[in-house]
Amino acid sequence: MKHDTYKNFNAPTGKEKPGETDIRKAEIRKADTPKADVCLRVSSLSAGYGRSQILKDVSFRANQGEITGLLGPNGCGKTTLLRALCRQLPYTGSCLLNGHPLEKMTARQLARQISYIPQRSGISISLPVIDAVLMGFNPVLGLLEQPSRVHIKKAHEALRAVGMEECAEQDYQQLSEGQKQLCILARTIVEDASLLLLDEPESSLDFPHRHRLMRLLRELICQPAPFYDAAGASDHNGDSFNDRGSAPSDNDTTSGNTGGDAPKAALVTLHDPQLALEYCSRLILLKDGSCTAVLHPATDSIASMETALSRIYGSIRLCAFEENGRRSLVLLP
Amino acid sequence: MRTEQKKKAKYEESVTGAFFAWKYRKRATGTLSAWKQNTGDMARHNCARRSAAPYLSALLLLAACAISLLAGKYPLSLEKLLAGDAMQLRILLTLRIPRTLMAVLGGFALGAAGFVFQTVFRNPLAAPDMIGVSSGASAGAAFAILFLPASAAAVTFSAFAGGLLAVGIALGLASAAGGASIVLAGIAVHSLAQTVLMVLKLTADPERQLASIEYWIMGSLNAITLDRIPFYCAVCVVGLIGLFLLHRQIILLSVDEAEARMLGVPVGQMRLLILLLATLVVASVISVTGVISFIGLLSPHIARLLTRDNRPHTLALSGLLGGILLTAADILARTAAASELPVSIFTSLLGAPFLLYLIMGGNGGDRHEA
Numbered sequence: 001m002k003h004d005t006y007k008n009f010n011a012p013t014g015k016e017k018p019g020e021t022d023i024r025k026a027e028i029r030k031a032d033t034p035k036a037d038v039c040l041r042v043s044s045l046s047a048g049y050g051r052s053q054i055l056k057d058v059s060f061r062a063n064q065g066e067i068t069g070l071l072g073p074n075g076c077g078k079t080t081l082l083r084a085l086c087r088q089l090p091y092t093g094s095c096l097l098n099g100h101p102l103e104k105m106t107a108r109q110l111a112r113q114i115s116y117i118p119q120r121s122g123i124s125i126s127l128p129v130i131d132a133v134l135m136g137f138n139p140v141l142g143l144l145e146q147p148s149r150v151h152i153k154k155a156h157e158a159l160r161a162v163g164m165e166e167c168a169e170q171d172y173q174q175l176s177e178g179q180k181q182l183c184i185l186a187r188t189i190v191e192d193a194s195l196l197l198l199d200e201p202e203s204s205l206d207f208p209h210r211h212r213l214m215r216l217l218r219e220l221i222c223q224p225a226p227f228y229d230a231a232g233a234s235d236h237n238g239d240s241f242n243d244r245g246s247a248p249s250d251n252d253t254t255s256g257n258t259g260g261d262a263p264k265a266a267l268v269t270l271h272d273p274q275l276a277l278e279y280c281s282r283l284i285l286l287k288d289g290s291c292t293a294v295l296h297p298a299t300d301s302i303a304s305m306e307t308a309l310s311r312i313y314g315s316i317r318l319c320a321f322e323e324n325g326r327r328s329l330v331l332l333p
Numbered sequence: 334m335r336t337e338q339k340k341k342a343k344y345e346e347s348v349t350g351a352f353f354a355w356k357y358r359k360r361a362t363g364t365l366s367a368w369k370q371n372t373g374d375m376a377r378h379n380c381a382r383r384s385a386a387p388y389l390s391a392l393l394l395l396a397a398c399a400i401s402l403l404a405g406k407y408p409l410s411l412e413k414l415l416a417g418d419a420m421q422l423r424i425l426l427t428l429r430i431p432r433t434l435m436a437v438l439g440g441f442a443l444g445a446a447g448f449v450f451q452t453v454f455r456n457p458l459a460a461p462d463m464i465g466v467s468s469g470a471s472a473g474a475a476f477a478i479l480f481l482p483a484s485a486a487a488v489t490f491s492a493f494a495g496g497l498l499a500v501g502i503a504l505g506l507a508s509a510a511g512g513a514s515i516v517l518a519g520i521a522v523h524s525l526a527q528t529v530l531m532v533l534k535l536t537a538d539p540e541r542q543l544a545s546i547e548y549w550i551m552g553s554l555n556a557i558t559l560d561r562i563p564f565y566c567a568v569c570v571v572g573l574i575g576l577f578l579l580h581r582q583i584i585l586l587s588v589d590e591a592e593a594r595m596l597g598v599p600v601g602q603m604r605l606l607i608l609l610l611a612t613l614v615v616a617s618v619i620s621v622t623g624v625i626s627f628i629g630l631l632s633p634h635i636a637r638l639l640t641r642d643n644r645p646h647t648l649a650l651s652g653l654l655g656g657i658l659l660t661a662a663d664i665l666a667r668t669a670a671a672s673e674l675p676v677s678i679f680t681s682l683l684g685a686p687f688l689l690y691l692i693m694g695g696n697g698g699d700r701h702e703a
Contacts, residue, residue, distance in 0.1 A: 122589020
């Protein structure tokens with residue numbers, strides 16, 4: 001049992017540990033097949049602040065079970081795009097989330113469907129980490145309702161999942177930036193939204209924390225139902241996320257799959273192209289508010305990716321090296 | 334099993350090469366698989382640190398109440414009260430009980446509302462006056478002193494109306510201008526109300542009217558009688574209950590606005606609702622007592638330094654500390670000198686040193702850091 005869960009996350013070293021490569025193959029398959037379930041489909045989206053239009057006619061999709069990266073130089077409209085998807089900016093064009101137009105959702109439905117992770121969380125007061133995680137249940141709680149024991153348990157599990165369980169009662173403000181982001185990731189886990197929007201979640205983190213965050217994200221997105229299957233189901237007996245079903249109204253109208261662990265997709269803007277090449281299944285390149293290319297780092301040819309990346313970053317070199325059957329990409333200036 | 338794991342670990346170390354990669358990878362692995370494990374989390378949550386401060390301060394407040402009932406120009410004593418001295422009983426019922434009640438409730442309300450304002454505005458210096466409550470109330474009271482038939486009830490009602498009007502204008506302006514600028518609208522209304530107050534003062538008769546305006550603004554619990562306060566106490570209690578019920582939402586409003594919205598908080602409406610409740614609470618107190626400064630600023634900080642979280646008990650503690658401050662300040666105001674002194678002098682004299690002591694780490698500052 002332990003090994004089943006263990007193997008998924010091992011070093012990328014081929015034979016003895018097939019887990020990692022299996023995942024990668026699965027990702028590659030998904031990237032290749034157009035049949036992959038689309039979580040978010042954006043068509044000819046334009047948005048901007050006041051009169052200045054930042055995004056011009058952007059179209060792309062984000063598939064379930066994939067991390068979709070948004071890459072581009074500063075000011076190219078990455079953050080604007082995320083803000084438009086959060087409906088904080090007026091936009092034209094169509095955004096379909098699991099087949100339902102975003103603009104027709106209520107704010108509460110939107111909050112249940114989309115989880116947003118900022119560069120750094122705006123939590124500005126001292127509060128225990130566990131309380132910060134419990135905020136994630138707000139979309140399913142009534143106005144005056146308090147988190148139940150099940151919610152609290154779930155929050156602790158989420159904290160354990162990101163390796164922060166021992167910090168549960170610590171003051172959020174006293175955590176390091178890396179720990180704060182992990183805590184926000186735990187909050188995202190309990191939100192159980194079908195689309196995760198991350199706005200440069202790695203920008204204030206150090207090297208190990210960056211990779212740790214992205215790995216956890218990959219595990220959350222790319223492994224369907226990692227949290228409540230097999231072992232989980234017998235213990236939880238589904239009680240937990242059925243809470244959600246019993247909460248009043250509308251969950252099922254907007255998402256094809258509710259219940260526990262809806263399949264997820266992530267849309268991530270990243271500062272670091274290296275990280276993007278490593279962790280994203282698809283990369284959407286933005287320049288001056290337009291989408292210039294869509295890359296699949298696992299399968300596309302090096303030359304084509306180099307050309308595409310050069311178009312947004314100026315002349316760069318992309319090197320690849322194989323290690324145990326796995327291609328790693330390195331971006332050089 | 335164990336040997337297998339050891340083998341695995343050894344293998345990883347040798348193969349992956351990059352030590353940190355191994356290190357962090359391994360940590361991440363262990364944690365996510367641990368999600369599936371299912372151990373007693375509730376136990377952990379239940380043994381969350383619990384601060385004794387709220388209980389201690391409740392005791393302290395009771396003690397302050399007892400002193401407040403007995404102390405004053407006409408000292409009461411327990412023996413005589415029990416013996417049924419008519420004069421003593423009358424003073425207790427008509428003067429001391431209303432006064433103590435107002436001190437406790439008013440202090441609690443100002444402390445709790447201060448906590449709410451600071452949290453919702455995400456500003457440690459935020460105070461009720463930021464959106465114009467007390468300047469509006471002052472202008473209202475001055476208006477009543479000048480133009481309405483002289484009665485305490487009229488002044489109180491006019492102050493209450495003035496405070497609500499000022500906040501109503503501020504919030505109305507803010508939502509007309511797009512919501513995010515409540516503080517700016519509040520500052521504008523605050524300065525307008527100050528101007529109105531200044532004009533009213535200019536037209537006042539300096540002998541009596543100006544003096545009573547100034548005296549009202551300095552705040553006092555003098556001359557509170559039982560018949561004047563029931564309505565305001567009721568408003569205050571209702572507002573406080575609302576604030577306690579909405580505590581979770583108040584905390585959510587302390588998060589960045591975009592983030593809070595994506596957590597399903599209807600930020601605009603919720604902020605309006607909570608500010609209105611807090612305003613009702615503050616206006617109902619200061620319309621009776623006059624402007625009482627510093628409690629709303631000091632007690633939330635003291636409460637937070639004592640508990641270091643913002644759970645409901647911190648809100649309660651902030652209120653209790655406000656109650657203690659105001660009751661103690663009122664005791665001093667009526668006993669320290671031959672004539673009654675403004676209560677605000679003592680609220681800050683008592684509160685500020687304690688806050689400083691906590692800031693300097695007298696409380697063992699970082700005891701919660703592990």
